[in-house]
Amino acid sequence: MSAVRIRGVGKRYTTATGETVTGLSPVSLSIEPGSFISIVGRSGCGKSTLLRLVAGLEQPTAGAVEIDGAPVAAPPDSVRYVFQNYAESLLPWKTVRENIRFGLRHAYALEGREADPRQWDAVIEEKLAEVGLHGISGRYPAELSGGMQQRVAIARALASRPRILLLDEPFSAVDALSRAKLQDLLLDVWRSHGLTILFVTHDIDEALYLSDRVIVLAPGGKGIEEDAPVTVSRPRDQIETRAHETYLNLRGEILHRVLQEGAPA
Amino acid sequence: MTAERTLPLPGLASAPRPNFAWARHYLRSRAFGWTLVALMLVAWQVTASAIFMPELPSLSAIGAEWVLQMREGELAPALLETLRVAAIGYAIAAVAGITVGFLMGRVRIIWAMAEPFVELLRQIPISAILPLLILYLGVDDALRIVIVVIVASFPILLNSFAGARSLSRTMRLTAETFRLSWWQTQVEIGLPAALPYILVGMRQALAMTLVMAVITGMLAGNSGIGYFILEAQQVLNVRALFAGVLTVAAVGYLLNAIFLLIERRLTRWRAIGTAGD
Ligand SMILES: Nc1ncnc2c1ncn2[C@@H]1O[C@H](COP(=O)(O)OP(=O)(O)OP(=O)(O)O)[C@@H](O)[C@H]1O
Ligand SMILES: [Mg+2]
Numbered sequence: 001m002s003a004v005r006i007r008g009v010g011k012r013y014t015t016a017t018g019e020t021v022t023g024l025s026p027v028s029l030s031i032e033p034g035s036f037i038s039i040v041g042r043s044g045c046g047k048s049t050l051l052r053l054v055a056g057l058e059q060p061t062a063g064a065v066e067i068d069g070a071p072v073a074a075p076p077d078s079v080r081y082v083f084q085n086y087a088e089s090l091l092p093w094k095t096v097r098e099n100i101r102f103g104l105r106h107a108y109a110l111e112g113r114e115a116d117p118r119q120w121d122a123v124i125e126e127k128l129a130e131v132g133l134h135g136i137s138g139r140y141p142a143e144l145s146g147g148m149q150q151r152v153a154i155a156r157a158l159a160s161r162p163r164i165l166l167l168d169e170p171f172s173a174v175d176a177l178s179r180a181k182l183q184d185l186l187l188d189v190w191r192s193h194g195l196t197i198l199f200v201t202h203d204i205d206e207a208l209y210l211s212d213r214v215i216v217l218a219p220g221g222k223g224i225e226e227d228a229p230v231t232v233s234r235p236r237d238q239i240e241t242r243a244h245e246t247y248l249n250l251r252g253e254i255l256h257r258v259l260q261e262g263a264p265a
Numbered sequence: 266m267t268a269e270r271t272l273p274l275p276g277l278a279s280a281p282r283p284n285f286a287w288a289r290h291y292l293r294s295r296a297f298g299w300t301l302v303a304l305m306l307v308a309w310q311v312t313a314s315a316i317f318m319p320e321l322p323s324l325s326a327i328g329a330e331w332v333l334q335m336r337e338g339e340l341a342p343a344l345l346e347t348l349r350v351a352a353i354g355y356a357i358a359a360v361a362g363i364t365v366g367f368l369m370g371r372v373r374i375i376w377a378m379a380e381p382f383v384e385l386l387r388q389i390p391i392s393a394i395l396p397l398l399i400l401y402l403g404v405d406d407a408l409r410i411v412i413v414v415i416v417a418s419f420p421i422l423l424n425s426f427a428g429a430r431s432l433s434r435t436m437r438l439t440a441e442t443f444r445l446s447w448w449q450t451q452v453e454i455g456l457p458a459a460l461p462y463i464l465v466g467m468r469q470a471l472a473m474t475l476v477m478a479v480i481t482g483m484l485a486g487n488s489g490i491g492y493f494i495l496e497a498q499q500v501l502n503v504r505a506l507f508a509g510v511l512t513v514a515a516v517g518y519l520l521n522a523i524f525l526l527i528e529r530r531l532t533r534w535r536a537i538g539t540a541g542d
Contacts (some may be wrong), residue, residue: 075444
């Protein structure tokens with residue numbers, strides 16, 4: 001059974017002035033449990049819209065999303081969304097520790113069970129270590145760099161023990177070197193937690209390096225343009241994988257497709 | 266750093282420039298204003314002791330009167346009475362203003378229901394409904410407290426409303442993706458996000474509360490520090506009059522200072538610059 005099944009899902013928005021905007025034309029996708037899927041495409045092509053629909057944060061105007069076979073009407077327990085604008089998604093009045101604790105308290109896996117708050121501090125440090133952060137748990141989000149804030153947001157999502165993680169351009173605020181590190185951290189987390197990940201990025205290289213499958217959305221919300229499996233073997237390596245023949249061929253193909261698209265939407 | 270600054274610049278004035286950093290710092294701090302206050306008080310004391318004026322007693326005489334009135338006179342009980350009215354009124358205004366304002370900002374139906382009332386009522390000056398209030402409530406405690414509540418609740422309500430509206434879309438979606446219930450969303454996200462606004466409203470209301478608590482003591486019920494001042498005027502005790510007025514100023518200043526301290530403590534997280542900027 002697929003972890004996520006997207007059946008003819010589309011979204012039209014009505015703006016404040018009454019205009020109708022196509023957020024995303026109907027798309028269909030089936031996502032295997034435990035897979036890492038990347039979604040790339042130009043700005044405004046509907047990547048965030050697709051993620052919000054999967055997260056149950058918005059209702060589609062066409063089709064339906066199913067998670068583990070059940071149609072999504074409200075945000076499902078097993079899905080967590082890490083937002084594009086992390087600066088607003090961390091709770092600024094809470095320290096890093098309290099933000100992670102927020103994730104722990106709202107973990108679906110703990111629901112109904114009595115969680116032992118004495119163990120939480122240890123768990124919090126463990127979650128932070130998973131995203132490569134140490135000794136910052138007493139700070140407020142405003143005292144962290146953008147990339148650190150985004151990592152805290154990821155740690156908070158992990159603390160709530162989702163099975164499906166949706167990441168919306170999580171590394172866009174990070175320099176290239178830290179980015180390579182974070183990509184590897186994310187792959188470790190993905191593997192060790194057995195997560196299904198939907199990862200939105202502008203960066204085709206990043207998408208190829210991380211994923212089992214890259215989905216290219218056409219500009220202007222026109223839907224799926226390309227759905228390419230990435231057959232490069234795992235574990236991946238920043239230097240070897242990126243020099244791999246299959247990787248390079250795939251990269252060439254996708255870039256060719258995207259660039260052919262003509263003028264920006 | 267200072268060494269560099271005091272070096273004469275070639276081609277410019279040859280004499281080393283004096284370092285005015287301390288002066289600039291002083292002129293830009295509140296110590297400057299406090300010095301002016303102190304100078305004014307000194308001028309007052311000197312003038313009043315040199316020239317006898319019944320309408321302007323010296324500060325020392327006012328001080329002596331203040332001690333006397335606090336110890337044996339009516340000032341201490343009057344002050345307590347005013348503070349009691351202010352505290353009760355302020356507490357009610359805070360609870361009512363935060364609850365109504367916040368809910369108006371978070372629940373559409375409550376907004377639709379309450380907005381016309383709020384907009385109509387806040388146009389009415391308190392003096393215009395005073396006769397009605399006296400008619401219904403008499404001239405007792407109830408009247409004084411209700412006046413404070415009416416005046417103080419509006420700034421709290423309007424700011425709480427603005428704070429509740431300030432919740433960003435991302436934050437609302439964060440609450441949803443973590444599957445917070447409606448109640449959890451309000452308590453864990455809505456209220457903390459609105460807190461800075463609520464505190465602004467509460468500070469505005471605090472000043473108005475004290476003013477109204479003093480005035481209502483003059484208007485009705487003959488109580489509190491307002492009545493103390495009025496009575497001092499009637500018996501032409503100018504020293505007591507000044508003692509009363511200065512007490513109000515000092516209490517107002519003190520309350521505001523305490524409030525600022527609490528506010529800074531509660532919103533510490535906002536005082537920090539973003540490291541990513
Ligand atoms: N709430 C909304 N109301 C109206 N239109 C919207 C809304 N949200 C998104 N849109 C529109 O839907 C389209 C897709 O937006 P979306 O945010 O999904 O793009 P995106 O691919 O995530 O872009 P970016 O890479 O810039 O984040 C855009 O044209 C956008 O203007
Ligand atoms: Mg987006």
